[in-house]
Amino acid sequence: MSGNQSKPQEPVITHSVARKAITQASTPLLLRIHLLPKFVVPVLIAGFMVLALFTSGLIGGIALTFVSIFIGWLMYLSWPLLDSRSRVLRFLVLCILISATAVKYVS
Numbered sequence: 001m002s003g004n005q006s007k008p009q010e011p012v013i014t015h016s017v018a019r020k021a022i023t024q025a026s027t028p029l030l031l032r033i034h035l036l037p038k039f040v041v042p043v044l045i046a047g048f049m050v051l052a053l054f055t056s057g058l059i060g061g062i063a064l065t066f067v068s069i070f071i072g073w074l075m076y077l078s079w080p081l082l083d084s085r086s087r088v089l090r091f092l093v094l095c096i097l098i099s100a101t102a103v104k105y106v107s
Contacts, residue, residue: 015080026077045070052104061105068097 015023033041045067052063075090082090 019080023077026073030077052100056104056107058105060107061101064097064101064104068094068101071097 048063048067052060052067054060055063072094075094079087
């Protein structure tokens with residue numbers, strides 16, 4: 001055995017110009033969100049979900065649209081860091097949320 005064993009390499013993640021621009025543009029907002037008390041974002045998301053649940057038509061659709069955009073934005077930013085199983089689960093959740101949003105607009 002040689003004392004010169006190689007260490008496993010960390011994966012290199014390369015980003016497109018568009019992804020870098022979106023990530024850089026998102027940084028100030030993410031920092032503001034990070035400074036909020038930890039309960040604020042989940043309470044707001046839950047509030048919009050409850051609003052959508054108990055209202056129909058345009059108001060419920062707008063509430064779910066906000067949630068869909070926020071979840072989609074966070075998913076886009078975290079996508080390169082996720083393993084394939086996490087990607088599939090998050091993608092399914094986003095698809096269900098977008099479908100519920102579409103149904104809300106037509107109800």
